[in-house]
Structures are given as structure tokens and as C-alpha cells.
Amino acid sequence: MDLSDWFKGFEKGIARLSSEQRAAFFSECSKNCVDGGVLSIYRKLYKDANGDMDVFFQMADELPGVKSEIVxxxxxxxxxxxxxxxxxxxxxxxxxPLLCECSRQSVLYSLQNLWKEQKFRVTLCHSILQGGQNCKIKIELI
Incomplete structure (x- = not known):
């Protein structure tokens, strides 16, 4: 069996989960993915910004392949x-596009890891897998 065949079953399986179940499932997947790389980039930005969220997002705008907006x-x-x-x-x-829940969860996990005292709402606005030109995530402090 080819791995791509296995992933067809994976896609069908996640499609059967409720949005809450997908969030719980991808919460764990995203931690493994982020801990392996991008979290260290975010930690450096956090340190360079002295924990200032506005400065953090200004600096994130300079990362390759990333745009950031202070709304x-x-x-x-x-x-x-x-x-x-x-x-x-x-x-x-x-x-x-259901896989994009993993990206949403990874951003949420990263932010909570950096600003432990803050609570965030992270919303996927659109994604490339949904047919968008990019993946846009809205981050709100709550």
C-alpha cells in the first residue's frame, strides 16, 4: 500500500469528526509539528520584541513567506x-482543507506558549487548501 492511499482513509476519518474532536486531535499534532521548528523562530521574535505583541507582529512581517498585519x-x-x-x-x-485546523492550532499553541498569561482566539479566515491565494489567520486577545 502506498502512503497516499493510507492518507485517503485519514482524510475520510477526520471528515467524520466533529469540529471539537478535530480541534482536540489537531491540537496534539500541531504541538509536535511546531515544537520541531517554527516555535524556535517565534521564541526568537518574542525575545527580540521583549514580549511586546505589536513589535512581535511587526517583526513577523519580515519573515520569509509571512505577512503580518496589526488590525x-x-x-x-x-x-x-x-x-x-x-x-x-x-x-x-x-x-x-480540514487539515488547516492543524495550522490554526499551531498558531494558538505557539502564542499560548509565548504569552502564558494571555488568552487568544485564533480563527482561520481562509487557506490555500480552501482555494485561497494564501492562508490568513486572525488572532484576537480575549
Whole structure:
């Protein structure tokens, strides 16, 4: 059996989960993915910004493949990824937009890891797998 065949079953399985179940499932997947790389980039930005969220997002705008917008200082931000960075998508194993819950969870996990005292609402506005030109995530402090 080819791995791409296995992932067809994976896609069908996640489609059967409720949105809450997908959030719980991808919460764990996203931690493994983020801990392996991007969290260290976010930690450096956090340190360089002295924990100032506005400065953090200004600096994130300078990362390759990333755009960032301060919608409302100290409260609402957008992170925009210009290409899908998911290895499963890049290799063609997974094509369902349901996988984008993993990206949403990874941003939430990263932010909570950096600003432990803050609570965030992270919303996927649109994604490349949904047919968008980029992946846009809205971040709100709550």
C-alpha cells in the first residue's frame, strides 16, 4: 500500500469528526509539528520584541513567506502565510482543507506558549487548501 492511499482513509476519518474532536486531535499534532521548528523562530521574535505583541507582529512581517498585519494595536492581528508549509500537503498526501485546523492550532499553541498569561482566539479566515491565494489567520486577545 502506498502512503497516499493510507492518507485517503485519514482524510475520510477526520471528515467524520466533529469540529471539537478535530480541534482536540489537531491540537496534539500541531504541538509536535511546531515544537520541531517554527516555535524556535517565534521564541526568537518574542525575545527580540521583549514580549511586546505589536513589535512581535511587526517583526513577523519580515519573515520569509509571512505577512503580518496589526488590525488593532494590542488586540487583533493577522498572520498571512504566502504558501502552505505543511509537509503532508507539499508531498500531496493530504488535500482536504480540514487539515488547516492543524495550522490554526499551531498558531494558538505557539502564542499560548509565548504569552502564558494571555488568552487568544485564533480563527482561520481562509487557506490555500480552501482555494485561497494564501492562508490568513486572525488572532484576537480575549
Amino acid at each position: 488593532e494595536k494590542g488586540r487583533v492581528y493577522h498572520l498571512i502565510f504566502l504558501e502552505c508549509t505543511c509537509g503532508l500537503c507539499k508531498k500531496g498526501y493530504v488535500t482536504t
